[in-house]
Amino acid sequence: MSRTRLPLESLPLWMSLNNAEFPHARVQGIEHKGYGLVALAKSDDIGEAPLVTVPHDLVLNAETVENYAKADCNFKALLDACGHHSPRHDILLFLLAQLALSTYPNEHGGQLTPWTEYVKFLEDDVPLPTLWTEDERSLLKGTSLEPALVAKTLALTREFDNVRDKSSEIDCWRSLFWDNDFIHLTDWYRLDAWFRSRVLELPRSGTSMVPYIDMANHASDANAYYEETSQDEVTLLLRPGHQLDIGDEVTISYGSEKSAAEMLFSYGFLDASSAVRSLTLPLDPTLDDPLARAKAHVFTGVPSILVKEAEGQVEWTSPFAYLVCLNEEDGLDFRILQSSDGSRELRMFWQDEDVTEQAASIEVLISCHQLHDVFKLRANMIVAQKLEEQLQNLCESAEADAADMLESFNAKNARELRTLEKTILEKATVTLEDQRNNLLALDSVVAYLESMQAGSETHDTGGDENDDSENDFS
Numbered sequence: 403m404s405r406t407r408l409p410l411e412s413l414p415l416w417m418s419l420n421n422a423e424f425p426h427a428r429v430q431g432i433e434h435k436g437y438g439l440v441a442l443a444k445s446d447d448i449g450e451a452p453l454v455t456v457p458h459d460l461v462l463n464a465e466t467v468e469n470y471a472k473a474d475c476n477f478k479a480l481l482d483a484c485g486h487h488s489p490r491h492d493i494l495l496f497l498l499a500q501l502a503l504s505t506y507p508n509e510h511g512g513q514l515t516p517w518t519e520y521v522k523f524l525e526d527d528v529p530l531p532t533l534w535t536e537d538e539r540s541l542l543k544g545t546s547l548e549p550a551l552v553a554k555t556l557a558l559t560r561e562f563d564n565v566r567d568k569s570s571e572i573d574c575w576r577s578l579f580w581d582n583d584f585i586h587l588t589d590w591y592r593l594d595a596w597f598r599s600r601v602l603e604l605p606r607s608g609t610s611m612v613p614y615i616d617m618a619n620h621a622s623d624a625n626a627y628y629e630e631t632s633q634d635e636v637t638l639l640l641r642p643g644h645q646l647d648i649g650d651e652v653t654i655s656y657g658s659e660k661s662a663a664e665m666l667f668s669y670g671f672l673d674a675s676s677a678v679r680s681l682t683l684p685l686d687p688t689l690d691d692p693l694a695r696a697k698a699h700v701f702t703g704v705p706s707i708l709v710k711e712a713e714g715q716v717e718w719t720s721p722f723a724y725l726v727c728l729n730e731e732d733g734l735d736f737r738i739l740q741s742s743d744g745s746r747e748l749r750m751f752w753q754d755e756d757v758t759e760q761a762a763s764i765e766v767l768i769s770c771h772q773l774h775d776v777f778k779l780r781a782n783m784i785v786a787q788k789l790e791e792q793l794q795n796l797c798e799s800a801e802a803d804a805a806d807m808l809e810s811f812n813a814k815n816a817r818e819l820r821t822l823e824k825t826i827l828e829k830a831t832v833t834l835e836d837q838r839n840n841l842l843a844l845d846s847v848v849a850y851l852e853s854m855q856a857g858s859e860t861h862d863t864g865g866d867e868n869d870d871s872e873n874d875f876s
């Protein structure tokens with residue numbers, strides 16, 4: 403969508419017309435960060451007074467969307483056809499309506515809101531990976547962001563196709579989506595990127611976008627914070643103890659626990675000062691596991707591996723790896739139970755006890771089993787294999803990149819993420835190897851492996867004695 407824009411100089415007027423106050427902070431361009439907020443007074447002069455106050459009726463949340471639907475029948479038709487799934491999706495539909503209204507008022511003909519103008523201040527160029535070029539995205543190969551980005555892209559495409567399909571039965575939306583082909587998938591990507599990089603969770607208003615305050619950039623030692631007042635206004639305040647001069651950037655924290663991949667995914671930059679060193683990888687059941695689908699079905703958590711470095715130590719956690727490593731001979735079983743109303747349900751049993759509800763804590767359930775250390779060894783090997791594959795992919799990605807050193811802000815961030823994740827993975831591999839060696843030295847594990855070996859030898863010699871020993875070994 404080729405949209406109408408407004409210059410930043412008009413933002414103060416927009417704020418005043420909408421009864422928002424910004425006595426101590428204004429928006430200006432900040433190097434490498436787009437826009438940002440800067441202080442208009444020294445911290446000593448500001449004291450505890452708000453830097454910015456945004457009235458409740460400017461806050462965009464699920465309630466704003468519902469109220470707008472009551473005032474605009476075109477939007478109501480769209481919301482009823484494909485909305486009411488989640489606050490995020492409804493807010494995206496609202497932003498889409500504002501974008502269409504601000505750019506094609508004749509086609510849309512709907513109700514203007516303050517957001518119809520505010521979207522004209524928002525930049526097209528948002529550095530989130532969903533909006534990167536193909537070449538930039540290819541640099542993420544082997545990082546934990548690669549599968550997340552593929553999943554997100556698919557989900558956004560599905561969402562957009564659904565909105566587009568449903569719009570075909572609503573006159574004004576049919577004209578925008580179909581007859582004039584004004585709205586494209588990239589518009590939906592951009593709306594999602596605006597939402598993701600600007601959304602706040604407010605105690606009273608819930609999932610919300612707050613104009614002007616959403617111009618505040620992130621810093622891990624942020625000098626400001628936002629809060630919702632008892633009148634449901636949102637205010638931006640200085641953090642006690644932080645000194646500010648006129649012209650200093652006013653920053654907030656986007657979250658202190660987010661990994662580098664999460665920061666890049668949601669905000670399009672890496673925070674060099676962050677101490678968080680972690681990554682999460684999806685984990686699938688092994689291909690030859692006959693119970694694979696059943697395990698995935700009952701597991702309520704996210705099937706993943708979390709690797710985290712803290713105080714020099716690398717730890718991994720993966721409840722799903724413990725489920726993946728168990729099989730029927732160990733005592734894991736799945737049964738379909740029929741309830742009195744005739745519905746059928748898949749239930750998981752461990753040692754004949756129904757543990758469906760505890761599938762995500764299977765590690766605890768198996769801790770009393772005599773083969774507990776053997777299970778730990780199996781889980782360790784599943785995780786080690788996944789991490790080695792990941793490291794291999796990262797190396798291939800670095801080799802491909804070396805041939806074609808693409809220069810851009812996003813390319814630089816992709817490379818930094820690769821380096822950071824490679825370091826974490828290499829340390830995790832050493833941790834896993836140490837743990838494996840310790841487990842392999844345990845009597846219970848040695849006895850188990852010997853019994854398996856003896857079993858397989860008995861089995862082997864029971865067959866054709868003329869078998870090629872090399873084949874047996876392989």
Ligand SMILES: C[S@@+](CC[C@H](N)C(=O)[O-])C[C@H]1O[C@@H](n2cnc3c(N)ncnc32)[C@H](O)[C@@H]1O
Pocket residue numbers: 434435436437438524525528529599600616617618619620621668669670671
């Ligand atoms: C809530 S908006 C802040 C306003 C934004 N800079 C703008 O121009 O509209 C969040 C976006 O600002 C940018 N940003 C915020 N903090 C940053 C930082 N410390 N370094 C680089 N970019 C930052 C990122 O593009 C992020 O997605």
